[in-house]
């Protein structure tokens with residue numbers, strides 16, 4: 130049955146629909162108008178545009194305001210000069226539903242960011258940078274999920290960043306730099322996958338860099354500099370291969386990072402200065418061919434500057450100052466034709482100054498001071514006419530000063546071994562300090578009456594000449610008198626044997642007698658043991674590198690835990706050190722002296738350039754440099770030095786801590802044993818039996834149940850070290866497996882350092898087999914069945930017995946069962 134529908138009902142239905150729609154429209158219009166009214170009212174109340182409040186209807190044309198077609202405000206970008214003071218909180222954010230763009234940078238805003246910004250749900254761009262805003266960032270900011278740029282930089286914001294920051298998934302620029310934000314960097318930063326620029330520098334962030342930053346593979350700009358970040362730089366940073374700027378300077382970052390950076394081929398600006406990065410400068414760094422700024426100053430990087438650094442043709446600034454770089458300045462640097470700053474001071478760079486540096490016409494700053502650069506100053510340096518600063522002080526330069534240098538600005542040639550007459554024009558244009566410490570330089574004008582000599586290091590011959598020529602008889606008398614007083618004073622024990630020692634050039638032995646002199650020199654050379662001079666740390670204390678006024682470089686081992694004010698301890702310590710300083714062996718780091726003070730106690734040691742064998746073996750490039758011949762020589766050197774300590778010293782000295790960390794390598798890659806006797810000194814010093822002699826992994830097994838340290842403990846450790854040298858890594862489990870059957874089938878060729886295995890030849894095989902045989906004998910669990918160091922040395926001298934089997938077939942079993 131069909132329902133009858135009258136025409137009346139149809140019309141009625143249409144009519145009611147129309148009515149409804151009309152009402153809807155009216156309501157919509159009314160609410161729209163009322164929302165515009167609310168916006169207008171909020172503008173009035175904000176008091177930001179106090180001069181315009183009479184023109185409310187034309188508000189879309191007020192300075193800095195943009196509206197959409199319906200008249201609702203979408204963009205507020207105040208014109209420069211308007212000062213808002215504390216009027217941010219007068220702004221009722223909830224009244225601007227269509228605002229997408231709010232830029233209030235540099236408007237003198239003070240006070241806090243009020244809560245309520247989170248109601249601007251359409252906001253895409255928010256910039257409150259360069260104001261004086263303080264307090265924490267209100268949490269509702271992190272609800273602005275449409276934000277594409279957020280800039281709160283250069284304020285006084287504090288507090289920390291919550292994990293909700295990860296909600297801003299559309300954001301591509303986040304700048305919070307130059308504030309006082311603290312706490313950890315949240316891992317949720319890794320959720321902002323669209324980030325292109327991230328600036329968090331100059332805050333107080335602590336902890337380590339979140340690994341998840343490695344997920345932000347759109348990043349082009351990353352700056353976390355000037356924070357308190359520690360730990361190592363995550364290797365995942367190497368995934369960010371769109372990075373153009375990577376700035377991590379001035380943190381406490383450690384670790385090895387440089388070796389993976391070569392993937393970041395778009396980098397133009399790399400700044401890792403002022404951290405604790407200890408890594409080689411990898412050759413692959415030259416793959417970053419777009420680099421303009423390369424700054425790694427004030428770190429612990431080592432190795433040489435890559436030979437082909439000249440491939441970085443865009444380079445403007447190369448700053449690797451204050452590191453532990455060795456090797457020469459690569460000649461190829463002269464291909465970096467845009468170079469403006471070459472800053473390599475405070476390293477251990479050797480060799481000559483490449484003369485073609487004179488071709489680098491843009492060079493502005495050349496600072497090579499505090500190195501060991503030799504040879505003459507190339508006259509071509511004078512070609513670099515833009516150079517304002519040329520600092521070659523504290524090197525070992527010889528020859529005369531080229532007159533071409535006259536065209537440069539500030540020049541400093543002090544503390545070298547330059548000679549001859551200073552070019553006249555330079556005498557006039559530079560202060561005498563620029564030439565100080567070059568004993569054989571002469572001048573003509575007033576500041577240089579005779580050959581110039583440093584006041585710190587009087588040169589006897591010059592003094593005599595000067596006295597003969599210049600001193601009238603009365604002055605001579607006065608001089609003799611004061612010399613007499615001086616000698617009397619010396620006799621009283623104030624400066625024992627200074628004159629004798631300096632004449633012999635042996636300036637260190639005096640430190641055996643008088644701590645005061647050393648103390649002052651050392652404090653100056655290390656700026657009061659500033660941590661920036663630390664080159665190594667151990668359980669006993671830190672090792673510093675110090676360059677003395679004479680230019681000589683020494684290592685200082687600063688010992689903790691010493692009750693030096695205890696007279697008994699002082700006496701024992703002094704005797705101990707005296708024994709150590711008498712030791713002279715090619716393969717033992719020289720002890721020059723010590724300083725025993727209440728505040729600091731340190732040993733003065735020879736500085737050994739290439740650092741510890743431990744580190745070299747763990748660096749693929751350096752480990753390759755350490756070929757089989759060098760390794761065999763290092764093993765022999767250690768054996769000889771231990772034999773010397775055990776059998777030739779009176780009383781015999783037990784090292785107690787033979788490890789690869791305590792074998793240092795010089796420039797020729799020869800081994801020098803260091804740190805012997807330190808454990809004993811410390812035991813005296815603290816009367817503390819908990820100071821363990823030895824390093825886990827190298828300690829003889831008997832020390833687990835006895836504290837009787839004998840020469841045979843050193844022999845055991847030597848065995849571990851010898852194996853480590855030929856295996857390229859700590860033998861680890863192999864040592865404990867030796868007595869078991871499972872080890873016996875292992876082949877010699879399978880334990881040798883795989884990085885060098887391809888370079889093996891008949892001669893090295895014989896030496897390696899001998900080393901392995903002797904090393905295994907040293908690892909005997911019974912101390913008395915281990916060979917003595919003297920016996921080991923004899924075996925090394927006698928050389929290798931011919932192999933009875935081909936190399937490929939020699940097994941551990943075969944070696945262990947050999948008769949010594």
Ligand SMILES: *[C@@H]1O[C@H](CO)[C@@H](O)[C@H](O)[C@H]1NC(C)=O
Pocket residue numbers: 193194195204205206230
């Ligand atoms: C907002 O306004 C400013 C100044 O009027 C203008 O420069 C800027 O491009 C505008 N931004 C947007 C997204 O419209």
Ligand SMILES: *[C@@H]1O[C@H](CO)[C@@H](O)[C@H](O)[C@H]1NC(C)=O
Pocket residue numbers: 167221223224
């Ligand atoms: C902001 O405006 C809304 C809507 O007009 C109002 O409810 C609220 O009270 C205002 N807030 C302040 C702090 O004036």
Ligand SMILES: *[C@@H]1O[C@H](CO)[C@@H](O)[C@H](O)[C@H]1NC(C)=O
Pocket residue numbers: 263264265287288
């Ligand atoms: C942040 O700064 C304000 C003053 O600007 C201070 O009252 C507050 O204690 C600070 N908060 C933190 C966590 O440092």
Ligand SMILES: *[C@@H]1O[C@H](CO)[C@@H](O)[C@H](O)[C@H]1NC(C)=O
Pocket residue numbers: 283284307308331355
């Ligand atoms: C760090 O920020 C403060 C202001 O917040 C500024 O004065 C200072 O210059 C900044 N330092 C660096 C190195 O940018």
Ligand SMILES: *[C@@H]1O[C@H](CO)[C@@H](O)[C@H](O)[C@H]1NC(C)=O
Pocket residue numbers: 335336337359360
């Ligand atoms: C890094 O700093 C944090 C906080 O200051 C600290 O807890 C942590 O031990 C430090 N880590 C390292 C490796 O120094």
Ligand SMILES: *[C@@H]1O[C@H](CO)[C@@H](O)[C@H](O)[C@H]1NC(C)=O
Pocket residue numbers: 356357358380381
């Ligand atoms: C770096 O670490 C050292 C000690 O580990 C600490 O004394 C120093 O304050 C730290 N520096 C910064 C900037 O956090």
Ligand SMILES: *[C@@H]1O[C@H](CO)[C@@H](O)[C@H](O)[C@H]1NC(C)=O
Pocket residue numbers: 367368389392
């Ligand atoms: C470097 O890039 C190569 C090829 O693009 C890639 O195979 C390698 O995994 C990358 N290394 C790192 C550390 O990201």
Ligand SMILES: *[C@@H]1O[C@H](CO)[C@@H](O)[C@H](O)[C@H]1NC(C)=O
Pocket residue numbers: 370371394395
């Ligand atoms: C480097 O930059 C170029 C040009 O800006 C771009 O095409 C390329 O994708 C970027 N990334 C890498 C890894 O080269």
Ligand SMILES: *[C@@H]1O[C@H](CO)[C@@H](O)[C@H](O)[C@H]1NC(C)=O
Pocket residue numbers: 376378379398400402403422424426
């Ligand atoms: C790099 O860091 C140093 C601090 O050692 C700073 O002075 C310099 O401005 C930084 N350079 C760049 C380009 O970031």
Ligand SMILES: *[C@@H]1O[C@H](CO)[C@@H](O)[C@H](O)[C@H]1NC(C)=O
Pocket residue numbers: 474496498518519520539540541
């Ligand atoms: C090198 O000398 C210049 C000019 O005398 C000086 O400004 C600079 O600080 C010196 N550099 C060092 C590391 O001493």
Ligand SMILES: *[C@@H]1O[C@H](CO)[C@@H](O)[C@H](O)[C@H]1NC(C)=O
Pocket residue numbers: 815816817819820
């Ligand atoms: C011994 O050394 C331990 C660890 O270094 C230290 O905690 C303890 O205070 C020391 N005892 C004495 C008596 O110095």
Ligand SMILES: CC(=O)N[C@H]1CO[C@H](CO)[C@@H](O)[C@@H]1O
Pocket residue numbers: 379380402403404405426427428429451659660661662663
């Ligand atoms: C080895 C070294 O000198 N490291 C320094 C690197 O820079 C930081 C910050 O200035 C220093 O604290 C380190 O001592």
